[in-house]
Amino acid sequence: MKIRRVLEILSAELITGKDLLDEEIDYGHGSDLMSDVLAFVQNNILLLTGLIHPQVVRTAELLDIKAITIVRGKVPSDELIAMAKSRDIVLISTTHSLFTASGILYKHGLMGEETAHIEI
Amino acid sequence: MKFDYIVEGGEFINAGIASAKLKKVLKQLGIASDIIRKVAISMYEAEINMVIHADGGHIEGEITPEKIEVLLIDKGPGIEDLDLAMTEGYSTASKQAREMGFGAGMGLPNIKRNSDHLNISTKLGVGTTVHISFKIT
Numbered sequence: 001m002k003i004r005r006v007l008e009i010l011s012a013e014l015i016t017g018k019d020l021l022d023e024e025i026d027y028g029h030g031s032d033l034m035s036d037v038l039a040f041v042q043n044n045i046l047l048l049t050g051l052i053h054p055q056v057v058r059t060a061e062l063l064d065i066k067a068i069t070i071v072r073g074k075v076p077s078d079e080l081i082a083m084a085k086s087r088d089i090v091l092i093s094t095t096h097s098l099f100t101a102s103g104i105l106y107k108h109g110l111m112g113e114e115t116a117h118i119e120i
Numbered sequence: 121m122k123f124d125y126i127v128e129g130g131e132f133i134n135a136g137i138a139s140a141k142l143k144k145v146l147k148q149l150g151i152a153s154d155i156i157r158k159v160a161i162s163m164y165e166a167e168i169n170m171v172i173h174a175d176g177g178h179i180e181g182e183i184t185p186e187k188i189e190v191l192l193i194d195k196g197p198g199i200e201d202l203d204l205a206m207t208e209g210y211s212t213a214s215k216q217a218r219e220m221g222f223g224a225g226m227g228l229p230n231i232k233r234n235s236d237h238l239n240i241s242t243k244l245g246v247g248t249t250v251h252i253s254f255k256i257t
C-alpha cells in the first residue's frame with residue numbers, strides 16, 4: 001500500500017514527508033513499546049504508535065521504517081519532527097486510537113506481519 | 121577498519137546515535153542489508169541498555185572482510201544475575217526508560233537472536249562489557 005493511501009483511508013494529517021507519499025509499505029505494526037518493535041518487526045512496515053518520544057524515530061531509522069502514524073491525536077515535539085524530516089521518515093497524525101486506526105487499515109487490506117514471525 | 125563512539129549517560133534523547141552512525145558506515149562499505157539490520161538492531165539494544173541501565177560508556181569495534189566486532193563497555197552497576205537478565209521479560213528499567221518505549225526485558229534475548237556471537241562480562245559495581253560479533257561471509 002502506498003503511504004498516500006494510508007493518509008486517505010485514515011483521513012489523517014501529514015506532518016512531514018510530502019515527497020515520500022508514493023513509497024510502498026507492506027505490513028502494519030501497532031505498538032507503544034519500542035522494545036517489541038525491535039524484537040518483532042522484520043518487514044517493511046507502517047508503524048502505528050501512541051508514543052511520541054524521539055526514540056520512536058531512532059527506532060524507525062535503525063529498522064528502515066519509512067513511515068510512522070501517530071495515533072490518538074498526540075502532538076509530537078518539534079525535535080521529533082525535525083528528526084523524522086532529516087531521516088526521510090514520513091510522519092502522519094490521526095485522531096483515531098491505535099485499535100481503530102489499525103482496524104481501518106486492516107479492513108482496507110493492510111495486514112500484520114505475523115506470518116513472517118519467527119518462533120521465539 | 122576500527123571505530124570508536126562515546127555514549128553519553130542520561131542523554132535519553134541521544135541514545136542510539138552511535139548505532140545509527142555505524143549503520144551508515146556499513147551501508148557505505150556495501151555490507152549486505154540483512155547483516156546491517158542485525159548489527160543495527162543488536163547494537164541499538166546494547167547502546168540503549170548502556171544509557172538506561174549504566175549511565176553511558178563507550179563503544180569500540182572493528183570491521184574486517186570476515187566479520188564485524190562490537191564491544192560496548194560501561195562502568196555501570198553491573199548485572200547481578202546474567203541468566204535472569206537474559207530471560208525474556210526480565211527488566212529492572214526505570215519509569216523514564218519505560219516512557220521512552222523501553223524496559224520490556226526483550227533487549228538481551230534480541231541481541232542473542234540477531235548476533236552470531238554474544239559474550240557479556242559483568243561485575244557488580246564495576247561495569248559491563250557486551251561483546252557481539254557478526255560474520256560477513
Ligand SMILES: Nc1ncnc2c1ncn2[C@@H]1O[C@H](COP(=O)(O)OP(=O)(O)OP(=O)(O)O)[C@@H](O)[C@H]1O
Pocket residue numbers: 035036165169170173174194196197198199205206210211212213221222223224225226227228229248
Ligand atoms: N549495561 C547494563 N548494565 C547494567 N545492567 C544491565 C545492562 N544491560 C542490561 N542490564 C540488566 O539486564 C536486564 C535485561 O536487559 P534487557 O535489555 O533484556 O531488557 P531491558 O533493557 O530491561 O528492556 P528492553 O531491552 O526490552 O527495553 C535489564 O533490565 C538490566 O537489569
Ligand SMILES: [Mg+2]
Pocket residue numbers: 165168169222223226227228
Ligand atoms: Mg534493553
